[in-house]
Amino acid sequence: MDQAPSSPQDARSSLPTCYRHPDRQTGIRCTRCERPICPECMVDASVGFQCPDCVRGPSGRQGRAATAAARPRTLAGGTVTADPRLITKILIGLCLAAFLVQKAVGADFEERFFLLGQAYIPSLGAVQGVAEGQWYRLLTAMFLHGSYVHILFNMLSLWWIGGPLEAALGRIRYLALYFVSGLAGSALTYLLAAPNQPSLGASGAIFGLFGATAVLMRRLNYDMRPVIALLAINLVITFGVSGIAWQAHIGGLVAGVLVGYAMVHAPRERRALVQYGSCAVVLAVVVVMTLLRTSQLT
Structure with a gap:
């Protein structure tokens, strides 16, 4: 029988890592495949959370819709990007x-x-x-x-x-x-x-x-x-x-x-x-x- 962790530090060190981000520990698992997933990879499901791969499903249609819905959006509904001034830079360049x-x-x-x-x-x-x-x-x-x-x-x-x-x-x-x-x-x-x-x-x-x-x-x-x-x-x-x-x-x-x-x-x-x-x-x-x-x- 496994021993229980003796301290909170031991408990944290025993947590699995996200299957897509090995440097991130997490206590959440996909409700379908049970792989560990970090907050960035979690997609809301009817019960719990699912990983991006399971949400995509065989056709990928459900996955694209769910992933799009989970992305952060601007006030007007646009997608938040890493460089929010890219188009402005391009226009100035032109x-x-x-x-x-x-x-x-x-x-x-x-x-x-x-x-x-x-x-x-x-x-x-x-x-x-x-x-x-x-x-x-x-x-x-x-x-x-x-x-x-x-x-x-x-x-x-x-x-x-x-x-x-x-x-x-x-x-x-x-x-x-x-x-x-x-x-x-x-x-x-x-x-x-x-x-x-x-x-x-x-x-x-x-x-x-x-x-x-x-x-x-x-x-x-x-x-x-x-x-x-x-x-x-x-x-x-x-x-x-x-x-x-x-x-x-x-x-x-x-x-x-x-x-x-x-x-x-x-x-x-x-x-x-x-x-x-x-x-x-x-x-x-x-x-x-x-x-x-x-x-x-x-």
């Missing part, structure tokens, strides 16, 4: 890479990809613009910048605002918010600005992040004064400094508030439908504005 290409190639590159309604560009030898079927300009303009100061302020804003927001929403929802806001800003600029007025910059998408951040802070009952003050300063600059496409800022801000509200207030049982449905609605408005302006110019 903007910096595009800026380097701008400096290396020159005006010819900008004139092919900045936002333009309709105008004759001598260096390209033809009428160019969204009205000519170049819808891609609504997207590519979001990654171009006109000067070192322009890209510096936008990238700093993207890092300060985007990083925490990405952590709160999750990567996919954050990326959807960014592009929907940027496209909404581009579409409103195309609709309201002079057709021969070029526009470029990530400001529309960043203003969308501002709007979503304000909604998130309201949802969490945080002090709203800092973000309101920062947004007010940016709006004063938007309307007080010449050469700024205010339409992009306002379009991005409105889209960011709408999509951000859907992201953080969507009911759990219909979360994905409400969140991505709101993105689809805003994108539909973008298409309508683009078609309307195109019909006016052609």
Whole structure:
């Protein structure tokens, strides 16, 4: 007959180790295969806990669903990741890479990809613009910048605002918010600005992040004064400094508030439908504005 442990220390040393993490002792076993499992490997079952291998089962469908349900989630339902700022870093990298290409190639590159309604560009030898079927300009303009100061302020804003927001929403929802806001800003600029007025910059998408951040802070009952003050300063600059496409800022801000509200207030049982449905609605408005302006110019 085995001897009982003579002390609490002996009892702890006699505990088995997790079958997936040999460095972790545990007193919990899978209710199906009875293998020892640590808290990280435990998946809630109808009775007790099961290990990931047993939960997967023969088809793997049950396991994927249970494992997904057991993963930690953000406020908006996104998956918590090891690097919560990865998408923000990638977006900044894309903007910096595009800026380097701008400096290396020159005006010819900008004139092919900045936002333009309709105008004759001598260096390209033809009428160019969204009205000519170049819808891609609504997207590519979001990654171009006109000067070192322009890209510096936008990238700093993207890092300060985007990083925490990405952590709160999750990567996919954050990326959807960014592009929907940027496209909404581009579409409103195309609709309201002079057709021969070029526009470029990530400001529309960043203003969308501002709007979503304000909604998130309201949802969490945080002090709203800092973000309101920062947004007010940016709006004063938007309307007080010449050469700024205010339409992009306002379009991005409105889209960011709408999509951000859907992201953080969507009911759990219909979360994905409400969140991505709101993105689809805003994108539909973008298409309508683009078609309307195109019909006016052609």
